[in-house]
Amino acid sequence: MALAVVAVGLPAWGAYVVRQHVMITRLLRTDADQVPGNEALSRFAQAEGRPLYDKYCSSCHGANLAGDSARGIPNLTDDDWLYGSGQVSEIERVILYGIRAGNGNGWNLASMPAYASAVPYGRLAVDPLSPGDIRDTVEYLRTLEHKPADAVAARRGEEIFSGRGACYDCHAADGHGDTAIGAPNLTDDIWLYGDGSRQSVFESIARGHEGSCPAWTHRLSAWQARSVAVYVRGAVRWARNTP
């Protein structure tokens, strides 16, 4: 009986190991951004990536990848990307090197100043704003989203946005943001922090933000990081096709 188990199990195990090796090699040899277009590789990576996501990422991003705007955890299913455009290679880079995680290869370029403080931003000279200035800026941001706003305050806010507030420097003159530095689009009514209400936007400007994502390069191997990236990328498609 034992011999029979060994006789059947050993070759099966051997075949599994060989298949894993072959698939991992193919996964790594293929251009990361082309993996989602390869049915077999994508299925393999997603199957391998899911348990890794559950283990390392779900404690923040949630089991359903929906994030948590109360904590500034991005929704990974909405296809709205803070960094890059959602390509597998870009997601993989975030997984490996993180965001403000102290890794030189990661995304560390900028963070949101806390304008209600004496020194809003440590890396660059930015003047503080008064409560009235912040309220005016909030009104201006509402006009970018075509929401009802106080027009006079919004005009003052626009001057702050494009002038001494230096908001344009990261969020761009038209408020569309900059995915090269993780500056959110302020015109699309997708809010990384809070619900987009006046109070919540006021809080963001007043207190600033400096969200971070750990660098997993010392915990995940190259193929594991790619598998998680493919899984996350797949979740966007899944969410898009689910009513």
Add this chain to the structure above:
Amino acid sequence: MNDAFRGLEGRTAPKYSTWLMTFGAVIGIATAGYGLFTANGTASHEVPPEDAALVNGRPILMTDFVAQAESTYAAPLAQITTAQRKTILDAMIHEELYVQRGLELDFPGTDPDTRNALVAAVEQQAVADATTDSPSSQVLKNYYDAHTTGYATEGTMTVRDLLLAAAPARPQADAAASAAAAVGALRSGMKPEEAMRRFAFKELRPNQGEEFYFAAKIHMGERLFETAKALADGAVSDAISLPDGIHVLCMIKNVSPVLRPFEQAREQVLADYKREAAARLRAADEKYLYGKAEIQIAPALK
């Protein structure tokens, strides 16, 4: 033994074996020498799938190559031409070669910039566990409960700062009496503009409007700010003598800081928690390094 070979034994065989031994030794020495002097002796014949290249056995990660290529040409890898890929890879190989050469030349031991970069990298590595840590909500809540003073909103105030400027010609007693009269009038409902006219006050920062506590403190100075902070809406301070004259503060609106609920403060709590954990790790790492090091100090510096 066959008679035909008798007499030949002991002559032909040692001659062949000596040649073979010599040949083998030459091949061995040549291979070792090649490996030794070209640094190619242990080169792998296949680049692992996760790497873009191996330089003297050191990998250049495919992920780093892709990131470098995509950021240089601002396009996904699929749109980057072979020539462009080659340019990037050549640059990365060039960098790796120079890094390896820098190590051979002992730059970490002699070059200040390299040493600074190494110190920063090791410090980052030491706190990596803290930066990748995801503390539970309960752990963060406990931290928040223990450090509530750091999680209050920034207070705001709208205050008018009226000044009876110091004048050498005016006796101090007269100035004090005038300021006391102004305080009484203001507390009785006189408008600040009227009080300024009647008692010769001026306003230091007219139309300042609402400001955060930190800004008010900077603008007014510690003494006036502490007084202002304690005033309720509509209250008028006592006369405050300072080197520049006598101040009277009229508080229009004062919103004191309030503790933010944990859920609102959570991001800051997490940042503070990680910063503190990183400081602990850094200290522990330093203690460990000092503990295992043998440090000898010149007598003159002891």
